[in-house]
Amino acid sequence: MSTTSTAVAATGAPAVRRRRRGNPAPYLFMAPGLVLFVLFLLVPMVYAVYLSTRGLRLEGGGPFGRREEVFVGLDNYVAAVTNADFLAGFGRLLVYGAIAIPLTLGLALLFALLLDATTTRAKRFSRTAIFIPYAVPGVIASLLWGFLYLPTTSPFSDVTQALGLGSIPFLQGGTLFASVANIAIWGGVGFNMIIIYTSLRGVPAELYEAARLDGAGELQIALRVKVPLVAPALVLTGLFSLIGTLQVYGEPTTLRPMTTSISQTWVPLMTIYRDAFSRDDLPLASAASVLLAVGTLVLSAVLLRATQKRAFGDS
Known part of the structure; x- marks a missing residue:
C-alpha cells in the first residue's frame, strides 16, 4: 500500500465513523415504535404500579364525608393474595393449562413432523388448513364453538341423541375445562406448528441422509434427530403457551x-375485570394485575433458566 493511500485510509476512517455516528436515520425509524412502546406499554405499567399503592378512604365521616385517594402501601397486594376468588382462578388455570398446553404443543409438533416428512403430499394446502384457525379472532372462535356446544344447536348432540346416548354436557361438569381448552387448542396449534416447522426446515438435509445411511427409519429420524434439534422451538412455543x-x-x-x-x-x-369495572375498585384490580404480570415474568424466567441449564448440562 502506498503512502498516499495509507494517509487517506487513516484520515478517512474517523470521518466515516463520524458520519455514521451523526446519521439520524436509524433513530427516526425507531421513533414510532419507541413512542408506541412508551405510550401504550411503559406508561400504563408504571401507572398500574402507582395505582396499586393507592386507596379510597372516607374523610370527614358522617353522611357528608367524601372519598379521597390516599397512599395505602401494600394493602391492595395483601388483599389480592388473600382474595379467595382470585386464588381459586389460578386453580382452574392449572387444570385448564394441564389440558391445553400439552395437547397444543403435541399436536403442533406432530403436524410439523408430518409436513416435514418426505412422503407427505399437499404440504402447502395442509399447512394453510392447519394455520387458518389461528387467523380467526378468539371471540369469534368462542362463539362458533359455543353454538357447537349448546345442546339445542349442536350437531354433536343430534348424533348422540340419534344413537340413544343423550346430549353431551360440553359446558357442564368435568367436560367444561376440556371444552374451554379445546378452543385455545384449535386456534393455537397452527401458530406453534409454523414455528416448529420453520425450525425443521432450517436443519441441514445432510443430517437426515447420514441417519438413513446408518439404517434409521423415518420414525427414528423424527424422534432421535428432528425432535432434539427443534428443542429451542419447543421451548419458545411452550413459553408462548404458558403466557x-x-x-x-x-x-x-x-x-x-x-x-x-x-x-x-x-x-x-x-x-380483575370484575374488581375494576363492576366494583369500581381500580387499586385492587391494579395490584392483582401487577401480581399476575410479575408471576408471568417469574415463571417465564424459570422456564428459560431450566431449559438453558439442561441444554448446557447435556452438552
Whole structure:
C-alpha cells in the first residue's frame, strides 16, 4: 500500500465513523415504535404500579364525608393474595393449562413432523388448513364453538341423541375445562406448528441422509434427530403457551352467558375485570394485575433458566 493511500485510509476512517455516528436515520425509524412502546406499554405499567399503592378512604365521616385517594402501601397486594376468588382462578388455570398446553404443543409438533416428512403430499394446502384457525379472532372462535356446544344447536348432540346416548354436557361438569381448552387448542396449534416447522426446515438435509445411511427409519429420524434439534422451538412455543394460559379471558367470558358453570371470577383476569369495572375498585384490580404480570415474568424466567441449564448440562 502506498503512502498516499495509507494517509487517506487513516484520515478517512474517523470521518466515516463520524458520519455514521451523526446519521439520524436509524433513530427516526425507531421513533414510532419507541413512542408506541412508551405510550401504550411503559406508561400504563408504571401507572398500574402507582395505582396499586393507592386507596379510597372516607374523610370527614358522617353522611357528608367524601372519598379521597390516599397512599395505602401494600394493602391492595395483601388483599389480592388473600382474595379467595382470585386464588381459586389460578386453580382452574392449572387444570385448564394441564389440558391445553400439552395437547397444543403435541399436536403442533406432530403436524410439523408430518409436513416435514418426505412422503407427505399437499404440504402447502395442509399447512394453510392447519394455520387458518389461528387467523380467526378468539371471540369469534368462542362463539362458533359455543353454538357447537349448546345442546339445542349442536350437531354433536343430534348424533348422540340419534344413537340413544343423550346430549353431551360440553359446558357442564368435568367436560367444561376440556371444552374451554379445546378452543385455545384449535386456534393455537397452527401458530406453534409454523414455528416448529420453520425450525425443521432450517436443519441441514445432510443430517437426515447420514441417519438413513446408518439404517434409521423415518420414525427414528423424527424422534432421535428432528425432535432434539427443534428443542429451542419447543421451548419458545411452550413459553408462548404458558403466557397465553395465564392470560385466558376471552373464551370463558364469551361462553359465560351460555352456561351457569362459568362464574364471574372463573379465571384471574375475570376477577380483575370484575374488581375494576363492576366494583369500581381500580387499586385492587391494579395490584392483582401487577401480581399476575410479575408471576408471568417469574415463571417465564424459570422456564428459560431450566431449559438453558439442561441444554448446557447435556452438552
